[in-house]
Structures are given as structure tokens and as C-alpha cells.
Amino acid sequence: MRAPARRPAAALAAALLFPAAAGAQDAERFVLRGESPEVSHVVGRLRVVAGTEREVAVEVTRRGRDASRTAVERGTADGGREALRIFPREARVSYPGLGRNEVVHAALRDDGRFEGGWRGDGWRGRSVSRTGGAALEIRGDDRGVETWADVTVSVPAGGRVVLRLLAGEATVRDVDGDLVLDVETASASVQGTRGRLRVDAGSGELRLADARGDLDLDLGSGSTELTRVRAGTLRVDAGSGGVRGSDVEAASLDLDMGSGGTRLDGVRAARIVVDGGSGDVDLGLAANVEELRIDTGSGGVTLRVPDGFGATFDVDTGSGGFESELPVTYTRRERGRIAGRIGDGRGRIEVDTGSGGVRIRRR
Numbered sequence: 001m002r003a004p005a006r007r008p009a010a011a012l013a014a015a016l017l018f019p020a021a022a023g024a025q026d027a028e029r030f031v032l033r034g035e036s037p038e039v040s041h042v043v044g045r046l047r048v049v050a051g052t053e054r055e056v057a058v059e060v061t062r063r064g065r066d067a068s069r070t071a072v073e074r075g076t077a078d079g080g081r082e083a084l085r086i087f088p089r090e091a092r093v094s095y096p097g098l099g100r101n102e103v104v105h106a107a108l109r110d111d112g113r114f115e116g117g118w119r120g121d122g123w124r125g126r127s128v129s130r131t132g133g134a135a136l137e138i139r140g141d142d143r144g145v146e147t148w149a150d151v152t153v154s155v156p157a158g159g160r161v162v163l164r165l166l167a168g169e170a171t172v173r174d175v176d177g178d179l180v181l182d183v184e185t186a187s188a189s190v191q192g193t194r195g196r197l198r199v200d201a202g203s204g205e206l207r208l209a210d211a212r213g214d215l216d217l218d219l220g221s222g223s224t225e226l227t228r229v230r231a232g233t234l235r236v237d238a239g240s241g242g243v244r245g246s247d248v249e250a251a252s253l254d255l256d257m258g259s260g261g262t263r264l265d266g267v268r269a270a271r272i273v274v275d276g277g278s279g280d281v282d283l284g285l286a287a288n289v290e291e292l293r294i295d296t297g298s299g300g301v302t303l304r305v306p307d308g309f310g311a312t313f314d315v316d317t318g319s320g321g322f323e324s325e326l327p328v329t330y331t332r333r334e335r336g337r338i339a340g341r342i343g344d345g346r347g348r349i350e351v352d353t354g355s356g357g358v359r360i361r362r363r
Contacts, residue, residue, distance in 0.1 A: 025062045028072060030084055032056040036180075038077040038162040042087040042106075042114055043095050043138050044148035046165045046186075048172040048179070051154030056161050058084055058153050064094075064146040072149075075111055077162070085112030090145040091136060097148070097168050098140030104167045104185045107133030114166050114184075138167045155179070158195075187222070215250075219243075226264070234269075242279060257281075261299065280356070284363050285309070289347045300356035303349075304363040310343030314350050320357035 032039070033055050039046075044063070051057055062070045069089050077083040087108060098104065107115040115133050137144070148168070155161050159177040163170070165186045172181065174192040181188060181197070187204040190197070190211065198216040199206060206219065209227040217224065219238040226245030234250040236243055242260035253269040255262055261279030268287045276296040284304040289311065294301055300320065315322055315338045322338045332339035342360070351358050 025067050027059045027061045030058045030060070030072075030074070032058065032082045032084060032161075034082050036081050036160045036162055038081055038083040038164065039151065039153050040083060040085045040087075040112060040114070040164040041149065041151050041168075042108065042112070042136075042166045043093060043097075044086075044168045045097070045150045046163065046168065046170040047150070047152045048161075048163060048170070048175055048181075049152065049154055050174045050176065051156045051159070053154070054156055056153065056155055056159060058151065060086055061150045062147070063150060064148050066090075066145045066147045069145050069147040070149050071112065073112055075113075081162075086149050086151055087112035087114070088136075088145070088147050090147065091134060092144040093136070093138045093148070094142050094144035094146040095138050095140065095148045095167065096146075098138065100140045102140040104138040106136045106138075106166055106184070108136040109133045114164075223260070246284075265304070286363075289349070292347065292349045294351045294353075296352070296356055297354045298356055299353065301351055301353055301358045302361060303359070304361045305342075306363050308343065310341075310345055311347035311349045312339075312341045312345045313348075314339045315358050316352045317356070317358050318353055319355045320353055322358050324360040325362050326360055 037056050039058055060072050062068065070086065071089050072086050075083045075085050153161065153163065155175045155177050157176045162180040164182040166184045168186045170181065170183050170186055170188040172190040172193060176194040178196040179193065182200045183204055184202040185204060188199065188201060189207045191209045193211045193213065195213045197211060197213060200218045201222055202220040203222050205222045206224045208229065212230045214233045215229065215231045217236045219236065219241050221240045223241045224238065224243045226248055228247045229249065231250040233252045235254045237256045238260050239258040240260050242262065243255065244263045247266040248264055249268040251270055253272045255274045257276040257279055259278045262274060262276065263282040265284035266286045267283055270290045272289055272292045274281055274294040276299050278298045280299040281294055281296055282302045286306060288309060317336050326342050328340050328342055330340040
């Protein structure tokens, strides 16, 4: 194919943001053996792909004007597991993958282990770790040593690996295995995975699509998007970040939300539990449920149900109201407390809200 005469705008922007010639070094390759090896990456991009070998393979490309200031060292993780750590040897790092006014703080030990990870404008103190880690500052401007790394991890079918990233961006594509993905202030995109997946995310956004297997998502302030998910057990524990998505199927769906709202459509699950704080809950059900329990603080609840839906329900709305687009047979109707049956009453619905209302709509 002949190269186009002009570079597309997106490609030009990427080239300006991550210039290949800016001190980039040749890729280095490492093989990690044993059960559940760990890859710990402090700053840059983390790419996880399906591997064709028997062991986990890691390729590291150091980048930036001061690329040589990024260290790559082997170590030992908890339980004696093999570990590879990629980290800067500087207290203040410049990384153009952040917004120009963004600053990420953490604690970094001499062996490349990091703790914490939070965004802020100022810097307080020089040592922020009880285990001896020194203060680390990652900046989006040029007021630091310009060094980071691009890391690609190849996971064999049925493999198990632990992945950690402090700041940057993580992508996981078409991996068949058990993964633990721990991202602090980084965004993450996961697609086409098969197997058990655990994600621990701080302030970054998480996008999860075409995943099959048990899913355990522990989220901070970043938003989460779920699309075409098939799980035995799907658990989401979120702080202030909201959860949205569509086409979600699980035997058991458990959502523990803080101040973030929930909006999911096309949900199929026998058992659904939602524990929410101040955010609204909007669930579009694609099938009947055996059990649905929702407990919210000040958020309202909207249930969108399919034709032929049936359930008995008990709703405590506090100061909020109740309304239904479906025919309802009431067994109790008091101020703030409503009970009754929809259709054949096969399922069981319990809703408890503080000041939010409850609405049942046709999907």
C-alpha cells in the first residue's frame, strides 16, 4: 500500500504527543515463569495481549528525552512470585500522556514498588510511605525528567498474571486467562477477555466489553462502562464513579455504589442487588428476575421491564413517590410504602429509597 501524502489529524496528534524519536530505545524482552507473575509499571502505556508461548513475555520500550532514566528490574512479589518492575529513577517525572496541568503523586521504593497514587496540584512532604517509599511526582508539563515506557505483556492461554500501572493508559485485548489489573490514576480499556478478571481502579475511567467469566471490579472515582458482558458472578464496588452500559448477563449481579449513579440496559440476571448512595439507579431488564433488591439513599429508582414481566414487590420510598406503567394489583398502599404484584408475580422485588421516587416503565 502506498503511504498517504498527508498524515491524518489523529496520527499527527499522537506523533506530537509521543514522538518516536524522542530518545526511544530498542525494545527489551523478558520472560516470566511460574504461577501468577507480576508486572509493575509506574508510568506509560501498558498493553496486554494474547501470547503464543507457554510463559508470560514482556517487551519494554523506554521512551522520552531521558529514556535511560527508566529502570527495568526483576524482583519478587508476595509469595515468592516472579516480578518485573519498570520505574523511573527520578523524584519528578515529565510524562506527556497526562494533561498539561495534571500532577500524579505516589510513593516509590528503591526496588520499584509503588504505593498510592492520587492527583493534585501541590506537593506536601518528601516521604509519604511508612515502608520507606520516597515521594514521586509525575507531571504533564515539562517540569521534570522526561522518561516513561511502553510495555507489552503477552499472556498464554490459561495463564495467570498480576498487572499494576500507576499513571498512563492500560489496554487488554483478547486474553484467555485469569487477570488481576490494578490501575491507580490510569484509564483502562478491556475487551474480549475469557476467564476470571479482577480490576482495581483508582481515579481512571474503565471500559469493559465482550468479557466472559467471573468479574470483580473495585472502582474509585472514575466512571465505568460495561458492554456485552457474560459473567457467572459480576460484582462492582464503586465510590463516586458512575456505572453505565448495556447487554449485561450474569447469574448474580452485585452493585455497591457510592455517590455515582447506575444506568444499565439489557440486563439479564437471576439475582440482582444494588446498594446505592446518592446516585440514581436506572435498570433496563431484558428478562424476568428471581430476586431484585435495591437500597438507595437520596437517589431515585427507575426499572424498565419487558413484556410479560412478573413479580411481587415491596417498595419503601421515604418521601418519594411511586408510579407504574404496568397494571398493578396492590396489597398495601400507604404513604411511602407500597406492595403488590405485577403479572404472574414470579419474581421478587424489594426497593428501599430515602428521598427518591420509584418508577416502573415498559422497556
